[in-house]
Amino acid sequence: MCVYLVVTVPGVSGAAGMKGEKGESGENGTKGNTGLRGKIGLKGVQGVTGLAGPPGPRGPPGIARSLGNTKLCSIVSEGMLRYNQQRKWVEYCNGAIWLALTPLPGTSQQLPASSCKEIAIRYRSSSRNGKYWIKPSLHVSAFQVYCDAYNGWTLIMKINGRNQNFAYDSALWSNKDTFNSGSLTSSLDDTEAKLASYWTLPFTELRLGMKEYTNGGTRWITVGYSGSSLYSLIADGRYRRTNIGEYRWRSLLSRSSLQANCNKEGFNAKTSDTGSSWALTHARVRLGFIANEQKECNTPDSFVGFGTAFKSVTNSAGNFATSRPDNGNLNIKTIGYIMAR
DSSP states (O other): OOOOOOOOOOOOOOOOOOOOOOOOOOOOOOOOOOOOOOOOOOOOOOOOOOOOOOOOOOOOOOOOOOOSOSSOOSGGGTTOEEEETTTTEEEEEOSSSEEESSOOTTSBTTBOBSOHHHHHHHHGGGOOSEEEEEOOSTTSOOEEEEEETTTTEEEEEEEETTSSTTSTTOGGGTSOOOBSGGGOOSSOOSOOEEOTHHHHOOEEEEEEEEEESSSOOEEEEEEEEEESOHHHHHTTOOOEEOOSOHHHHHTTSSSOOOOSEEEEEEEEEOOSOTTOTTGGGSOEEEEEEEEESSSSSSSOOEEEEEEEEBTTBOOSEEEEEOSSOTTOOEEEEEEEEEEEO
16 A cells, blocks of 8 residues: 655745725723823913902091190190090190080080980089080970089079979979079079979989078088989879988088977978868978977978978978977078989
């Protein structure tokens, strides 16, 4: 058996065929990871400056202050201004003294204070006694009063004990009419007057004064008592008690005389026997103290007070005593002052 070995040798490669058509696109691959942040770029060139905006609203005026020695006011510093930090106002030098630059409460009818107490608080130690305008409430017009402006007391009444204008039964105690209100001066004089403060001024204290004709000094006492006005405590005729004691009432005079019993004090103090007409002629006061010889208050014959009366005696403010009083019979008429704050 014969075996033949055939060896095939590859031929020479043929020429490349023509390029085939583009195949279809494959599916999208999955999203790769975020790359690293690039470097910060170079700073840009500054832009052109914009136009200016409109001006803002005007601010409040500043406080004028003087230069140099603000304590001294003389002809050299006339016209200079300063701010008084204690009193909280601007002052100017008039060549002699420092004065407030703007009107202060109480100095005009258009700018009244509520009371003399407000003036004392606002003006402090610079306040001066005299006439001021006050308006105690929104329901009344401004009116003038005399003020003890340093201590804050407002005048209500001035009574001349020699006259009967303010005797116990006078209508001035029960009405809202003024009396001689235009007679006010810058001092606390002797001219009788009843001011609108009688029915408009609320208070927590009364200041009562008596000046004797034979002794020019005025003696004062203070009565702690609250009221919407003095009118509200007196006009209805009801008795309202005070508690300052006989000694305080008597201290209004350099000498006084009273009986030993009854010892009734306050507003509208009068006899307890209101059933008999003759009893109503005995001692009575709109504000003050009455006493009696007997150990009751039916027929009192002595008083110290304001708005007073006893039978036909003419004495509307002061001290009267008869029927065995402790210092003998007296009839001392005074100028009476009623103030409040």
